[in-house]
Amino acid sequence: MHIYLARKCANVAVCLLLIFPLLTSASAQTVIATIPASNGLQGDPMTLAVNPFTNRFYIAGDGIEVVDQKSNSVLQTISVGGGSLSSIAIDPVRRMAYVFDESGSESPALYAINLTTNTIVNSLVTNAGYPPPMLALNPATNRLYVELDGAITVFDASTFAQIASIPYSHSGPPAQIAVNPATNRIYMLYNLFPGFMQVIDGNTNTTITTMTGLAELAISLDIDPFRNLIYVSGQIGQVSVVNGATNGLITTINNIPGQPEGISVDPVHQKIYLANSSLNEVQIIDGTSNTLESTTIPVGNYPDNTAIDYLHGLLYVGNTNAFNYVANGTTVSVIKLY
Numbered sequence: 016m017h018i019y020l021a022r023k024c025a026n027v028a029v030c031l032l033l034i035f036p037l038l039t040s041a042s043a044q045t046v047i048a049t050i051p052a053s054n055g056l057q058g059d060p061m062t063l064a065v066n067p068f069t070n071r072f073y074i075a076g077d078g079i080e081v082v083d084q085k086s087n088s089v090l091q092t093i094s095v096g097g098g099s100l101s102s103i104a105i106d107p108v109r110r111m112a113y114v115f116d117e118s119g120s121e122s123p124a125l126y127a128i129n130l131t132t133n134t135i136v137n138s139l140v141t142n143a144g145y146p147p148p149m150l151a152l153n154p155a156t157n158r159l160y161v162e163l164d165g166a167i168t169v170f171d172a173s174t175f176a177q178i179a180s181i182p183y184s185h186s187g188p189p190a191q192i193a194v195n196p197a198t199n200r201i202y203m204l205y206n207l208f209p210g211f212m213q214v215i216d217g218n219t220n221t222t223i224t225t226m227t228g229l230a231e232l233a234i235s236l237d238i239d240p241f242r243n244l245i246y247v248s249g250q251i252g253q254v255s256v257v258n259g260a261t262n263g264l265i266t267t268i269n270n271i272p273g274q275p276e277g278i279s280v281d282p283v284h285q286k287i288y289l290a291n292s293s294l295n296e297v298q299i300i301d302g303t304s305n306t307l308e309s310t311t312i313p314v315g316n317y318p319d320n321t322a323i324d325y326l327h328g329l330l331y332v333g334n335t336n337a338f339n340y341v342a343n344g345t346t347v348s349v350i351k352l353y
Contacts (some may be wrong), residue, residue, distance in 0.1 A: 044312050044351070045350065045351050046312065046314065046348050046349065047349050049349070050080075050082060050346060051089070051343070052074045052333065052334075052345050052347050053076040053077040053078070054076045054336075055075075055099035055101060055117070060319040060333060060335040060337075061074055061075060061076035061100075061319075061320070061333045061335060061345070062101070062103045062320060062333070063103070063320060063321065063331050063347065064103045064104060064112065064322055065084075065324040065331065066110065067084075067327055068107045068108070068326075069107075069110065069130070070083065070084040070085055070327075072084050072324070073103060073105065073112060074347055075100040075103035078092045078093055078095060079092065079114065079128070080092050082347075084329065091133055093128060093133050093135075095114055095116055095126050095135065096118050096126065097116055097118025098116070098118065099116055099117050100115065101116070101148060101149065102115050102148065102149045102150045103150075104150055104152035104159070105130075106152060107154065108154055110130040111127060111128065111130060112128040113125065113126070113127055113128075113150060113152055113159055113172065115143070115148050115150055117143065117148070123141050123148075124138050124140045125150070125161060125175065127172070137174075139170075139175045142164070143162075148161055148162035148163060148188065149162055149188070150162070151192040151194045151201065153199065153201075153217060154196060155196040156217060157171065157172045158170070158217065159171075159172040160192050160201055162188045166180045166183060167183070167189075167215070168180050169181065169220055179220035181221070181222065184203075184211075184213040184222055185213070189203040189205050190204050190205060190233065190234050191204045191235055191236055193236050193237065194217070195240055195245075196240070197240040197243070198240075199216070199217035200214060200215065200217060200223075200259065201215040202214060202215075202238070202245060204233050204234075204235070204236050204247060206232055206234055207232070207233065208232055209227060209228050209229060209230075209231050210227075210231060210232065210233025210249050211225065211226065211227050211233065212226045212229055212233070212236070212245075214226065214262055223262065226257065228264060229247050229249070229257070229264065229267070230247050230248060230251075230253035230255040231251040231253055233247050233248070233249045234248055234249065234250050234276055234277075235275075235276060235277045236248070237280040237287075237323075238259070239302065240282060243260050244256060244258065244259060244302075245259055246278055246280055246287050248276065248277070248278040248289055250275060250276070252270060252271040252272065252274070253267055253268060253271060254267070254275065254300060255267045256268070256305055266305050268300060268305055271289070271291075271307055272294065272298075273291040273292070273293040273296075273298075274291060274294075275289045275291055275292075275298070276289075276290045276291070276292045276320065277289070277320035277321040280302070281323060281352060284353065285301070285302035285303050286352075287300035287302055288300075288321060288330055290314070290318035290320060290321050290333075292318055292337070294311075295315065295317070295318065295334075296311040296312060296313050296314060297311065297312040297314055297318070297321075297330070299311070312350055314334055314350075315332070315334025315336070315346045315348055316334050316336045316340050316341045317334060317335050317338075318332045318333060318334050318335070318348070319334075319337070320332075320333045320335075321333070323352075325352075329352065331348070331349060331350075332347065
């Protein structure tokens, strides 16, 4: 496994991020902190990202909140554009963040932020419409993937020079984009009935295949880079498991209570975590048997998305407080996994 990852990863630090956690062991899952947060000004749910190498966690909503992972305290809020941020991606090695701002008062734009100084170092005005674009980064190739103008636009992350434009395989936009840096594959998930996913070769910037018959109303995906598995959550109580080597459906886990939203994979212990927006909890899937466990973890109101730091065994859950059911209820729950 280590030889395979070393060959596939162009960046040594990215490889270490994948390999180092194999030395850890599992224990009970516990909420250890709740961090105040904000959504984007247009009501778009916050998005989350982690740099485990610097012990920093980032909440993109109305600005970017910089959180110390050790104390779970907000160190700074970085003002970006008009403050309606729709997506964030982190390069843990180069210490860069990329975020898209969709604002009614400013031109929609893509921003690059130096996370050593927490300052904006590059921006690119776009004509993106609503809903705001999602984006993803491959830190091993330094390529950025952004939904723009009915296609996925590939940028050089250092210069924002456009490299390619990859057409949607279905009427877009996708619900999420994700990258497997170990295989240089990009996955575009469409919120359809049934779920639909486009698989892209990052070497050629071409579509390899499209997959249908995935979890109904597919909304989120995450990747196990060790086993090359893709997990897709659907809002009608399903999670599909896809073989990344063959692009074949392995199984779909059905009858999951409530409404699954964000999904994060712990490849170390082969656990999959689901933010369930209607039950206000995180559900757990055993990745060895592809079965739903009975244990759940209560979190805040309307959890919509997640981010995992499996180097330190931490799961972050964005409680977006949809419809403002709870005063000051927009928070991030910090869960200690092991």
